[in-house]
Amino acid sequence: LLCAAAGAIPPPEEAARMARFVLHSCDWGALATLSAQDGLRGRPFANIFSLSDGPPGPSRGSGVPYLYLTDMEISVQDLQVNSNASLTVSLAQTPYCRKHKYDPQNPLCAHIIFAGSIVKVNDSEAVLAKKALFSRHPEMETWPKDHNWFFAKFNITNIWVLDYFGGLKIVTPEEYYSVKP
Numbered sequence: 001l002l003c004a005a006a007g008a009i010p011p012p013e014e015a016a017r018m019a020r021f022v023l024h025s026c027d028w029g030a031l032a033t034l035s036a037q038d039g040l041r042g043r044p045f046a047n048i049f050s051l052s053d054g055p056p057g058p059s060r061g062s063g064v065p066y067l068y069l070t071d072m073e074i075s076v077q078d079l080q081v082n083s084n085a086s087l088t089v090s091l092a093q094t095p096y097c098r099k100h101k102y103d104p105q106n107p108l109c110a111h112i113i114f115a116g117s118i119v120k121v122n123d124s125e126a127v128l129a130k131k132a133l134f135s136r137h138p139e140m141e142t143w144p145k146d147h148n149w150f151f152a153k154f155n156i157t158n159i160w161v162l163d164y165f166g167g168l169k170i171v172t173p174e175e176y177y178s179v180k181p
Helices: 002-006 015-025 074-081 095-099 123-136 138-142 173-178
Strands: 028-034 044-050 066-069 084-090 111-120 150-162 169-171
Touching: 015 084, 015 111, 015 150, 015 169, 015 173, 028 074, 044 066, 044 074, 066 123, 123 138, 123 150, 150 173, 169 173
Parallel strands: none
Antiparallel strands: 028 044, 028 084, 066 150, 084 111, 111 150, 150 169
């Protein structure tokens, strides 16, 4: 977040780096699922989730969006029927856009749209997910144990970057994971 506040964002021609930068700068995102709920079945349903790709600080992000979930949550119930989802993160949640007086819809207030699926992580990756999430969201450690929380990740299949005028830029997962944040 400090980098975003200082204005040290990647240039628009480096879309993969921008995607990594925005994700690492964000503490939450809008996760959209296809609803499995009565009255909404099959319709898009967006919900806010805390996330993290690693502890705060430059070059500390893995690029993997981790989440802390419970089966009691309505969107998680949707994911049990269809694990496909999209995740949108935006610099609008950082001081960067406010400092530059960019409206959240202004393309200069960069946002990234990921498509993919949500999967539970295995025990070894849960250690990484826990460190990533609890370092940014310490309150999570105190959430009720009887809610059976688990660590999950957003398995990225497609990435769209909107960070400048002229439309979306497509970044492959391979490009995304190969750049240094």
